[in-house]
Amino acid sequence: MIFFRKKAREVAALEVPPPPEEEIEIKAIPKEEIKVKPEEIEKIEVPAPPAPEIKPKPPVKVAPKKEEIKVMPEKAEKIKVRAPEVEELEREIVEEEKEEFEALKEHKVVKPVFVRLETYSAAIEELMLSRTMAKEVSEAAKRLIETRDLQKKEYENWQKTLFDAQKKLIFVDKTLFG
Amino acid sequence: MPIYVKIDEYKDVLDLLNMIKNKLAEAKELLSRINELKNEEDAELELWHSGIEEIEKKIEFVDKALFRPSML
Numbered sequence: 001m002i003f004f005r006k007k008a009r010e011v012a013a014l015e016v017p018p019p020p021e022e023e024i025e026i027k028a029i030p031k032e033e034i035k036v037k038p039e040e041i042e043k044i045e046v047p048a049p050p051a052p053e054i055k056p057k058p059p060v061k062v063a064p065k066k067e068e069i070k071v072m073p074e075k076a077e078k079i080k081v082r083a084p085e086v087e088e089l090e091r092e093i094v095e096e097e098k099e100e101f102e103a104l105k106e107h108k109v110v111k112p113v114f115v116r117l118e119t120y121s122a123a124i125e126e127l128m129l130s131r132t133m134a135k136e137v138s139e140a141a142k143r144l145i146e147t148r149d150l151q152k153k154e155y156e157n158w159q160k161t162l163f164d165a166q167k168k169l170i171f172v173d174k175t176l177f178g
Numbered sequence: 179m180p181i182y183v184k185i186d187e188y189k190d191v192l193d194l195l196n197m198i199k200n201k202l203a204e205a206k207e208l209l210s211r212i213n214e215l216k217n218e219e220d221a222e223l224e225l226w227h228s229g230i231e232e233i234e235k236k237i238e239f240v241d242k243a244l245f246r247p248s249m250l
Binding site: 112113114115116117118120165169176 | 180181182183184185188233237244
């Protein structure tokens with residue numbers, strides 16, 4: 001409480017600042033002066049402030065190419081030894097994966113299929129019959145082709161005979177009727 | 179008790195059977211086409227036959243007219 005009273009007294013002792021000599025008049029912006037519509041405000045492009053001058057960067061040191069890398073002789077020997085090891089390891093991994101994949105594939109594809117003995121015997125019998133019939137049909141086709149060849153020859157002979165008859169008819173026609 | 183027979187390469191057998199079926203269908207189509215051709219050939223032969231017979235008749239007529247007019 002004492003603190004508050006003291007504070008109040010101090011505040012009362014403070015001098016009030018003098019009023020301003022000229023009153024500041026806040027005028028409203030006349031409507032004619034507002035040329036930009038509120039929806040166009042977003043579209044207005046405000047020119048960007050001038051960019052600060054960029055100082056050229058110091059030249060970047062490019063890492064030397066593989067050929068240019070100079071390896072210490074003792075390290076180079078180690079690297080030479082390690083590369084085939086890695087290759088060997090990778091090859092082993094690939095082989096393992098391949099084997100596994102093949103095994104999986106085989107497991108998926110090859111399934112033991114069992115057929116009843118009676119069905120199997122009937123199928124075999126039918127298959128044998130089909131084979132015999134196919135052989136017979138094939139022989140019949142062969143015979144037909146042979147017959148066709150003979151027929152072709154006969155047709156040729158027939159054509160020749162007809163041609164001869166035609167020639168003779170022409171000759172008779174010419175002889176008789178000039 | 180039924181006895182079962184194990185069939186290896188069951189899938190291959192099925193594929194082969196399908197192939198045989200396709201070949202048989204193809205052969206059937208070809209046979210049908212050959213049959214059509216044979217029918218066409220038969221019709222042509224029939225035409226030739228009638229043509230030959232007609233020629234024969236005409237020659238016979240000419241022969242009679244020229245050399246055996248009494249036969250007419």
